[in-house]
Amino acid sequence: MESGGAIAPPDSKEICYTTDMISIYTSAASDGTMKTIGDNRQAAINNRVVYLKSQHIDPTQTTLHTLSYDGNDYCRYQLLRDSDKGNGITFDSTIIADAVVVTEANHAILLPLADCIGAVIHDPTKNILMISHLGRHNLEQFGGTKCIEYLASEFGVNPANLTVWLSPAAGSENYPLFAFDNRSMHDVAAEQLQKAGIQPASITTSPIDVTMDQDYFSHSQFLKGNRDIDGRFAMVAVMR
Numbered sequence: 001m002e003s004g005g006a007i008a009p010p011d012s013k014e015i016c017y018t019t020d021m022i023s024i025y026t027s028a029a030s031d032g033t034m035k036t037i038g039d040n041r042q043a044a045i046n047n048r049v050v051y052l053k054s055q056h057i058d059p060t061q062t063t064l065h066t067l068s069y070d071g072n073d074y075c076r077y078q079l080l081r082d083s084d085k086g087n088g089i090t091f092d093s094t095i096i097a098d099a100v101v102v103t104e105a106n107h108a109i110l111l112p113l114a115d116c117i118g119a120v121i122h123d124p125t126k127n128i129l130m131i132s133h134l135g136r137h138n139l140e141q142f143g144g145t146k147c148i149e150y151l152a153s154e155f156g157v158n159p160a161n162l163t164v165w166l167s168p169a170a171g172s173e174n175y176p177l178f179a180f181d182n183r184s185m186h187d188v189a190a191e192q193l194q195k196a197g198i199q200p201a202s203i204t205t206s207p208i209d210v211t212m213d214q215d216y217f218s219h220s221q222f223l224k225g226n227r228d229i230d231g232r233f234a235m236v237a238v239m240r
Contacts, residue, residue, distance in 0.1 A: 022129065024120050024165055025055050025236045028215045033231030035112035048089055048110060051234060057108050062236070064088025065111040065131055068096045074137040075146045077130075079154075080107065099132035099147045101155070105239045112232035114219035115175060115210060117185050118167035119144070119193075120237045121151070125161045129239050134166075134189045140179050144192025152197075159197030164204070166190070167235045168216055171209035175220055 027034060032047035049059045063084045078097040085107060087095055100109055109131045111118045116135030122128070132138075132147040151157040169185050176182035186205050194200055210216040210233075217231040 020240055021124055022120075022122050022237065022239050023055075025057075025234075026167060026216075027051050027234040027236075029217050029229070029231060029233060030215070031233070033112075033217065033229070034110065034234035035114075035232035037230055037232075045089075048234065052089070052108070052110070052236065055236065057236065057238060058106075059089045060086045061106055062086070062089045062108040062110055062238075063095065063100065063102075064093050065100050065109050065133065066093045066096050067098065067133055069137065074098050074141050075143050077101065077147060077150045079103070080109075082107075098138055098143060099130055099150070101128065101130045101151070102239065103128050103155075108236055108238035111235045113167060113169070113210075113235055114217045114230075114232045115170035115185075117169040117189050118235035119147075119189065120165040120167075120235075121147070122163050122239070123151070123155075123157050123161055124163070126155065126157060127239060128155055128157060129237060131235075131237055134185065136177060136179075136185070139177065139185060139188050139192065142192055144189045145196040148193060148196030148198065160199060162198050163202045164193055164198060166203065166205045168206045168208035168210050168213070168233075170211045170218060170220055173209070174211035 031051050033044055034048055036044045052059045063080055076097050077099045079101045111131055119132040119134050121130040134144055148159050172184035180188045190203050210218045211221050217233050221227045222230040
């Protein structure tokens with residue numbers, strides 16, 4: 001991958017993209033839920049560990065990206081340290097943020113998803129990786145722009161150098177964003193990222209609509225009675 005170039009489209013549902021600089025993976029529903037829902041806490045923990053090992057990622061070098069919808073701020077960002085490795089994977093989760101940043105290689109981030117976007121934002125010139133959760137709540141607060149502004153202000157990142165990969169997410173047919181003229185999360189996220197200075201050619205969007213693809217979990221489809229299981233698939237990203 002050249003500096004500033006777009007991340008290549010996924011070539012499978014299991015391994016999205018991998019080079020000597022960065023690797024991105026998405027699990028499938030068949031790998032089990034990656035988030036605690038109800039009384040399945042231990043099953044979710046086991047599923048994370050098994051999946052990480054299947055992709056040759058050390059669970060002790062991985063941090064769980066945990067979200068919270070309490071309050072009214074959905075643009076909370078945090079830099080992860082070495083001491084955060086294993087958080088939410090091999091010991092209880094204590095990190096709640098809407099985007100997390102790592103600056104060292106081999107520190108993997110696991111983000112459970114069901115309808116929202118997981119944005120993998122990489123600066124190959126500074127070796128900085130951000131994983132940003134971009135769902136309806138975040139986008140309505142212009143989180144796609146604000147997370148890039150955070151990288152620029154805190155780390156001196158030039159948005160023109162960034163590459164972005166947007167994970168599978170719910171499409172506009174079954175999950176329109178009413179606050180944005182019924183457009184899709186992918187479209188709104190890409191627009192906000194470009195407003196922050198990211199080049200359009202440097203943004204790659206997964207073509208997968210999780211509301212229509214049974215290989216992925218969809219919380220919205222579960223609530224509508226169209227899925228038997230309410231689960232979360234995992235997006236994992238790591239710099240090499």
